Amino acid sequence: MHFRDYDTGGFYDEMFVRSGEARTGSRLLVERVEALLDGDLLRRQQAAEIALYNMGITFNVYGGEEGDEKIFPFDIIPRIIEAGEWAPIERGLAQRITALNLFIDDLYHEQKILHDKVVPEDLVKSCPAFREQCMGIDPAGGIWCHITGTDLVRDGEGVFRVLEDNLRCPSGVSYVIENRQILKRTFPHVFRASHVRPVDDYPIRLRESLQDLATHTESPTVVLLTPGAYNSAYFEHAFLAQQMGIELVEGSDLFVQDSSVFMRTTRGPQRVDVIYRRIDDDFLDPRAFRADSALGVPGIMDVFRAGRIALANAPGTGVADDKVIYAFVPEIIRYYLDEDAILPNVDTFLCWREADRKHVLANLDKLVVKPASESGGYGMLIGPHSTKEEQAEFAERIKANPRNYIAQPTLALSRAPVIVDDHFEGRHVDLRPFILHGEEPYILPGGLTRVALKKGSLVVNSSQGGGSKDTWVLEREPDNVSFVDASVMPPVTDHES
């Protein structure tokens, strides 16, 4: 397969400066792919898919039983980010999460930022993810959001912008680690010569930062709380628990007694100190939040309030990734850190503001409209791809509940080449790096590159037909290696070894 017919189509391309001219960091990979024998690339792609299927790296499609497990589609051509491009991302994300944690802590204590009218009070108070139940709580170290998965996109000029802050239970990091395992076997020579920064130590770092949350004991019992084997992210829960060597528990495995949390074991009840919970606030504690939740642990919020259990992320962090609050993040950063935001936002119109709303309603055919508190790509309107009827329907929804809608210009998202049948085509991508916030923020070099596999589509969510790519963040420039002899190298097909 060759890139010579590959057309960047006028978009910012992650791999090519323009058609036929690879970027510095990608040049080696392009040469390698070009040197492969006919059919070899497709064989590698198929072997990678089979490996994922056998490993059971699947997500569940809601509403079905077995047979509805799908592999998350995966494209073996990695997306490469050069060292110089990554450095400002790393700094920008650290800055952002530091400010957001200060913001959340402030909201649940003195609310200085509201009193100073930097963020409008009624926007915060009307946010469904703002939890009165968290007022006055002091999580260990003042950190509320320990694990973040921020969505970045690159616009037509090649500038990275923050699209969303996912501060609740962001998922996808297991794919980052598994994709890397597969890519190392798929392109071992290019990988070695490219000086790719490793991602494999993420579970170790995660375990350490969870362990640090327990203040009262040296050897805390840490568990991962999952909604169960039928949750769409169950694979990731099991994977992380296994990689961290901690118990994977369901709500029914836990109970509260004597102001402590216990799990039911074959040796009787055992005290739990830290919970990495992968269920939403709403379902965490039927006594504090949704009473009909069968997934959570009754009474756990009281234990949390008393400081006798650590929860990661703490409840109530969702207020800071509300899409309306998002528009204020640059001001939030300035307010707490007295710095300018390193990573820019995407321009955002708040339908809650009258002037913005008028503009949005007049330009529905050009804008992307999103509900403020949904995730997963649900309930969006993509103006240029929508019908008049859909636009009219959204206009009604916006007028009925302006607080709940924002709009952004339709970005010319950057593209990357993916394998389509027997050739390459450009597809839009985004990037979700993962950030751990223990004492200092740590940014996983890389993250999940999601690909909108449907031609022309801008929606990358797995629930909406998205796939993924491995993301290589380079330490420095790749070595000069020649692949003219590549045809005599044995093809890498043994993906079981």
Add this chain to the structure above:
Amino acid sequence: MLSRVANSIYWMSRYLERAENVARFVDVNLHLMLDLSIESGSQWHPLVVTTGGESLFRERYAETGPTQESVLQFLIFDRENPNSIASCVRAARENARSVRQSITSEMWELLNRMHLRIRSEGFRDGALDTPYEFLADIKNSSHLFLGLTESTMSHNEAWHWARLGRLIERADQTSRIVDVKYYFVLPTLEYVGMPYDNLHWAALLKSATAYEMYRKRYQRIAPNWVTEFLILDREFPRSVRHCLIRAEESLHAITGSPIGTFLNPAEQLLGRLRSDFDFARIDEIIEHGLHEYLDNFQSRLIGVGDAIFETFMAVQPSGVGGGGSQFSGASSA
């Protein structure tokens, strides 16, 4: 470890062991059929009885009755039959899936591959066409799983739960096959000394992969000796007694109490059952009726399973206040 996890690991192991046993029964029978020129149904029927699905089979295959095709379909692929190979592998895999973090990736991937393969398109027709390959594959996969369990998993509590499940299932399966085969072989006693009879007894041994090891111990094929070997042998890994001895080891490794004592009803019942087998005599068993003996054994084994569940899986929060666990009762030696 978590009670739910212990329970799932125990059942994962039991289901896979069951799948292997069904595969072995079917395989041996197919071979036997090639040697015997009698009407096939009479030879396939005992297989349905052995796996405990007789009434379900009659219900689902009323028109055809027990033919090779219907019995293979029932025992290998029928999803409605909870003891078919497909159902057992699926149940093993679902249990493994819910405890993926407690077993190793190698173990999970093997079960996942087995399951996906059985489900894959066109697989059923191929397997019915050349069942030997498929059955050998199931047996090998089960052995591979055991090897992976042995060599990739720490020999910790979870490992003992897997072992306990496997051994209890195996004891049950061996007792079933002896019971059924003995019953079906007996009417042909007029053939004593004829090659057919030898074939039958040899088939019984092969169903438990016991033929070669039996030959090393005994010179001739004799009904009482075959039965003794499969039920009371101390060393043969599929004999009922051997399974009980090893199961008891694992149960005590889980609780930490010495063998010969008990802390809970599960240990008490299993210990008593094992010691009965330690001192049993085959001539007495046959004299009092092998079928009655095995029937009684099976209900006591069910009792052991129930006691295990009550003791370890059904943990109630109310035990916390008193600061005790289910092991806090006095030891009785």
